[in-house]
Amino acid sequence: MTDNSPEIKVIIIPCSGIGKTYGSVSREAAYEVVENLRPEKTCLVALSLLVMGDEKTHDIMTEHPAITIDGCKLACATKMARASGGVVIKDYAVLDVYRRYRQYKPQGIADLNEGGIQLAHALAQEIALTVDSLTSTNDSTSPTGRAKVDGGQNG
Amino acid sequence: MVDYLQTTIGKFLFKVAVDRYYTNEGIWVLHEGDQCRLGISDFFQQRNGDIAFIEIKPEGTKVSSGDEFVVIETIKVNISLASPITGTIVTVNPLLTTTPEIINQDPFGAGWLVNITAMNWESDQKCLLEPNAYFLRMKDQAEEAAR
Numbered sequence: 001m002t003d004n005s006p007e008i009k010v011i012i013i014p015c016s017g018i019g020k021t022y023g024s025v026s027r028e029a030a031y032e033v034v035e036n037l038r039p040e041k042t043c044l045v046a047l048s049l050l051v052m053g054d055e056k057t058h059d060i061m062t063e064h065p066a067i068t069i070d071g072c073k074l075a076c077a078t079k080m081a082r083a084s085g086g087v088v089i090k091d092y093a094v095l096d097v098y099r100r101y102r103q104y105k106p107q108g109i110a111d112l113n114e115g116g117i118q119l120a121h122a123l124a125q126e127i128a129l130t131v132d133s134l135t136s137t138n139d140s141t142s143p144t145g146r147a148k149v150d151g152g153q154n155g
Numbered sequence: 156m157v158d159y160l161q162t163t164i165g166k167f168l169f170k171v172a173v174d175r176y177y178t179n180e181g182i183w184v185l186h187e188g189d190q191c192r193l194g195i196s197d198f199f200q201q202r203n204g205d206i207a208f209i210e211i212k213p214e215g216t217k218v219s220s221g222d223e224f225v226v227i228e229t230i231k232v233n234i235s236l237a238s239p240i241t242g243t244i245v246t247v248n249p250l251l252t253t254t255p256e257i258i259n260q261d262p263f264g265a266g267w268l269v270n271i272t273a274m275n276w277e278s279d280q281k282c283l284l285e286p287n288a289y290f291l292r293m294k295d296q297a298e299e300a301a302r
Contacts, residue, residue, distance in 0.1 A: 022230060072230075073205055073259070095205050095230060095256075102208065 009041050010131050011064045013081050015071030015094070016047035021106050021116065022094040023071035028112060028120035029094075029127060030069055037128040041135050050080040061086035065134060067127060069094065090130050097123045157263065160290040164297045170197045172263040176280065177289035178239045183263065184283055186276060191240045194267040195227075195258060198293045202300065204231040206255045211269060216244045218271065220279055225268055238271065240279050246270040 014030035017023025034044045045066070049057040061084045068077040068091045078091040098106065098119055106116030159170040171177075175185040181199030185192040200206070208228040218224050224238040248267050250257050258266035273279065284292065 073256075095207060098207055 009064060009135050010038075010043075010089075011045050011060065011066040011081075011086070012042050012069070012127070013045045013047060013050070013066055013077045013086075014069040015077050017071045017076075019109055020071050021109055021112070022098075024109055024112055025094045025106050025116050025120045025123065026069035026071045026077075026092075028117065029123040032120065032124035033127045033131065037124055038131045041131050047077055047080055050084045053084075058084055065089040067130060068092065069123070069127070089134060090127075092123065092127065094119070094123065097126070160286060162290075162294050162297070164294070165301045167201060167297070169201065169293060169297055170263070171286050171290040171293060173286045175263075175286065176283035177286065178283060179292065180236065181289075181293070182236060182239055184239055184279075185267075186273065186280070189272055190245065190270050191242070191273045191276070192267050192270050193224075193238070193240065195236075195262055196289070196293065197262050198297060200259050200262045200266075202297075203227070203234060204229040206258050209251050209255045209258070209268075211247050211251065212244055214244055214247055218242065218244060220275070220282070239283060240271045240273055240276075242271040242274040244269050244271050 012030045012034055014026040015023040030044055034042050043060075045057055045060070050061070061081065066081045066086045066088050068075075068081050068088050070077050070091060070093050072095070073093070075091065075093070078088055081088050094106075098104065101119055101122050104115040104119035104122065106119050107113040108116055112120065158173045160173060161168060161170045163169075172183065175183045177183050177196060181196040183194050183196055185194075206227055206229050210226045212218065212224045216224070218238040218241065220239055220241045221237050223235050224244065225236045227234045227236065247269050250265060251268070260266065
């Protein structure tokens with residue numbers, strides 16, 4: 001991950017499910033948020049770094065609130081973020097998002113179909129708004145600010 | 156309290172409730188009085204993945220054995236299922252409108268699909284599998300899928 005800017009306030013952790021359509025949607029959405037929509041407010045953490053117990057990543061996890069995006073009900077991103085000492089302010093499940101955007105049926109893996117791209121875009125927009133709500137109040141940018149927003153979907 | 160037959164294949168545990176009948180495809184049928192409650196088996200829901208949407212014929216619909224009564228969209232496939240029972244759909248599980256994932260969470264219980272009045276139960280029953288027979292068939296299918 002990169003954490004060079006003091007402005008970065010929210011960690012985005014997508015699913016690492018390689019070869020899974022919904023995992024791909026989660027990653028595309030994460031990239032869109034971090035690279036295009038809210039680059040100044042967010043940073044990406046690779047789930048693999050949490051699994052490996054990377055020290056620097058662990059430190060960052062304890063300093064910033066996290067938004068996780070899970071590709072399936074195993075919810076690896078959310079579970080690992082919490083197990084790593086992070087505070088998950090909002091956990092998105094791609095399937096729940098798809099239920100709200102049925103017109104965007106995701107298919108494909110390495111290359112998502114148009115539905116998958118659109119679903120990732122819709123999800124990214126939702127995450128961007130969540131980031132805005134988190135960063136609009138100073139208190140909410142610390143892990144203890146979790147009570148100010150929705151505590152998540154999947155427990 | 157329902158008893159289950161169960162087997163572990165790979166990292167997956169599959170259960171078969173012993174108090175009901177089954178179709179080859181994995182629909183279960185629980186006969187109670189003049190009605191049958193229908194749902195899908197644990198193996199069926201695990202094999203096909205998380206359910207995104209489900210569309211069931213509305214209450215009052217008359218179905219014959221072999222008629223489509225539900226279409227299920229999972230993260231993997233779209234599946235159309237035929238009713239193994241002839242009769243009229245009298246109740247559609249109201250939970251499925253807002254929480255279709257209940258089928259994945261509790262396929263033999265809260266995740267039931269419909270109640271149907273059974274018009275020809277005796278003849279329909281002959282086409283169904285006893286739980287032991289379905290268990291063996293399901294086990295074969297699961298082992299085949301694991302290879």
